[in-house]
Amino acid sequence: xxxxxxxxxxxxxxxxxxxxxxxxxxxxxxxxxxxxxxxxxxxxxxxxxxxxxxxxxxxxxxxxxxxxxxxxxxxxxxxxxxxxxxxxxxxxxxxxxxxxxxxxxxxxxxxxxxxxxxxxxxxxxxxxxxxxxxxxxxxxxxxxxxxxxxxxxxxxxxxxxxxxxxxxxxxxxxxxxxxxxxxxxxxxxxxxxxxxxxxxxxxxxxxxxxxxxxxxxxxxxxxxxxxxxxxxxxxxxxxxxxxxxxxxxxxxxxxxxxxxxxxxxxxxxxxxxxxxxxxxxxxxxxxxxxxxxxxxxxxxxxxxxxxxxxxxxxxxxxxxxxxxxxxxxxxxxxxxxxxxxxxxxxxxxxxxxxxxxxxxxxxxxxxxxxxxxxxxxxxxxxxxxxxxxxxxxxxxxxxxxxxxxxxxxxxxxxxxxxxxxxxxxxxx
Numbered sequence: 001x002x003x004x005x006x007x008x009x010x011x012x013x014x015x016x017x018x019x020x021x022x023x024x025x026x027x028x029x030x031x032x033x034x035x036x037x038x039x040x041x042x043x044x045x046x047x048x049x050x051x052x053x054x055x056x057x058x059x060x061x062x063x064x065x066x067x068x069x070x071x072x073x074x075x076x077x078x079x080x081x082x083x084x085x086x087x088x089x090x091x092x093x094x095x096x097x098x099x100x101x102x103x104x105x106x107x108x109x110x111x112x113x114x115x116x117x118x119x120x121x122x123x124x125x126x127x128x129x130x131x132x133x134x135x136x137x138x139x140x141x142x143x144x145x146x147x148x149x150x151x152x153x154x155x156x157x158x159x160x161x162x163x164x165x166x167x168x169x170x171x172x173x174x175x176x177x178x179x180x181x182x183x184x185x186x187x188x189x190x191x192x193x194x195x196x197x198x199x200x201x202x203x204x205x206x207x208x209x210x211x212x213x214x215x216x217x218x219x220x221x222x223x224x225x226x227x228x229x230x231x232x233x234x235x236x237x238x239x240x241x242x243x244x245x246x247x248x249x250x251x252x253x254x255x256x257x258x259x260x261x262x263x264x265x266x267x268x269x270x271x272x273x274x275x276x277x278x279x280x281x282x283x284x285x286x287x288x289x290x291x292x293x294x295x296x297x298x299x300x301x302x303x304x305x306x307x308x309x310x311x312x313x314x315x316x317x318x319x320x321x322x323x324x325x326x327x328x329x330x331x332x333x334x335x336x337x338x339x340x341x342x343x344x345x346x347x348x349x350x351x352x353x354x355x356x357x358x359x360x361x362x363x364x365x366x367x368x369x370x371x372x373x374x375x376x377x378x379x380x381x382x383x384x385x386x387x388x389x390x391x392x393x394x395x396x397x398x399x400x401x402x403x404x405x406x407x408x409x410x411x412x413x414x415x416x417x418x419x420x421x422x423x424x425x426x427x428x
Contacts, residue, residue: 017285021154030141030207035162037097037134037197040190042170044069044131045365046249046269047178047186048107049373052120053253054183055111063250063373065120070246070366072128074359078226080133081355085348089137089209090202097198100130104191108184128362132198135163136354137208143342143350144209153292156338160331161280171249171273175266209351225353229405230344234337235360236398237300241330242364243391244307247372248272248323249365251310251384254376259316271320275327276334283335292336292343293406299332300399304392310385326388343408364391 022028045066052062084092107123142155174186225231248269256265288295306326313319337357345353368391372384 018154018158021151021158024145024151026145026207027142030138030201030204033197033200033204034134034138035166035197037132037194037201038138038163039166039170039197040193041131041135042166042273043174043186043190043193044127045246045369046171046253047174047190048124049250049253049369050175050178051108051111051183051187054178055114056117058377059250059254059373060370060377061117061373063369063371064117065124067366067370068121068124069128069131070242070362070369072125073131074128074363074366076129077131077133077136077355077359077362078224078352081136081352082224082349084133084137084140084351085209089140089351090205093132093134093137093198093202096130096132097195097202099126100132100198101191101195103127103130104187104194108187112184131362132194133351133355133358134198134201135159136351136358137201138162139338139354140209140351141207145207147342152342153288153335153339156335156342157280157283157285157331159338160283160335161277163334165273165277171269172266175263175269179263225345225349226356228344228353229402230340230407231353231356233399233402233405234340234344235356237296237333237337237395238357238360239364239367240300240392240395241303241333242361242366243368243395244303244326244330244388245361246365246368247384247387247391248310248326250369250372250376251381251387252319252323254381254384255316255319258381261316264316268316268320268323272323272327275324276330277327279328279331280335283332292339293403295332296336296340296406297399297403299329299336300392300396303329303333304389304396307388307392310388311382313385314382340406344406367391 022031048066048069049059049062052065053059056062080092080096103123103126107120107127110119110123139156139159142159143152146152146155174190177185177189226235252268252272253262253265256262256268283295303326306322306329309322310319310326313322338354341350341353341357368387372387375383375386
């Protein structure tokens, strides 16, 4: 038996590819419904921006409402993850998707009725708080099944590709619905897909990670995944990535409006997301000799450099090409960050850790949407593109200064699962 395990581990190290990953027992039972459930995530912010901008005529107001949604999600998502770790994913997910669908419906009704801004802000709070954290839940299921395997990096890449595919399809779909059908159609579709996909994912009970089983000593040490220093550093890095997503969404919308071609917004954002997706495929297919910490620093440096050029571009063709390049550098940063969680955080707190990172992206996106919206209103789309520059530059400085905190956590995690069952991982 031991020789079989060793042989399997050796093969995983030699060929940590997507084919082997997708042959993991039980994987497809949560992958397909998980994909359906996370599809609407990329539609929410752009759907709010397009609806509120249509009813108020202001990108600043639209960005502010979207920002409230993002901040609310960033604050509540980790609590959702902690509850999922303790009580199980299904217990948290079912009421969450029901509340989300209802909250989006209220927000749409208020926006179309010309309600005051305070009412839109009030509706945006439960809308963001109830966003189902399906991506982190899928990642937690992978981590539970691949614990200590070299395939964890491949799984992180696969999930990044899946996420970015939603960011290719989601904004394009939301934009097409809002501009071609009705300004509220994007959010209506988002709520419907969240409800159906979330309930289907929640029904997959056999693959959800074990919950509520951590030892008392580990529960005290890791009352919150945010108590791990490396998770806080990664959260700052993901804030910067969120600033790219938010800044690009608003600024591309403003840019296409300025050139009189609003329908091109989805195409431009799709090119940005496509770069991310293609890079994610490549990252997962490569057997890396360098560790995730080094890859994170290299990828983030490239991201900051590419983002610094966005504000200089005034051609739709050049902006699309540069957006593609920016997307190419996001994937390695995201994948490396999620891969590091497996080394930094015990299994009993991983869903929460993943939601902190997802929440950081949402918070960065929310802040960027607000700032970029105000800048676009006052100075045009070019000023809005300064937001990704500033966000990634500040995050890169923090990441470089605190990189030592991304070292793997020591013995307690290994002891908690049993000595000898941990596969060493190269970090730097």
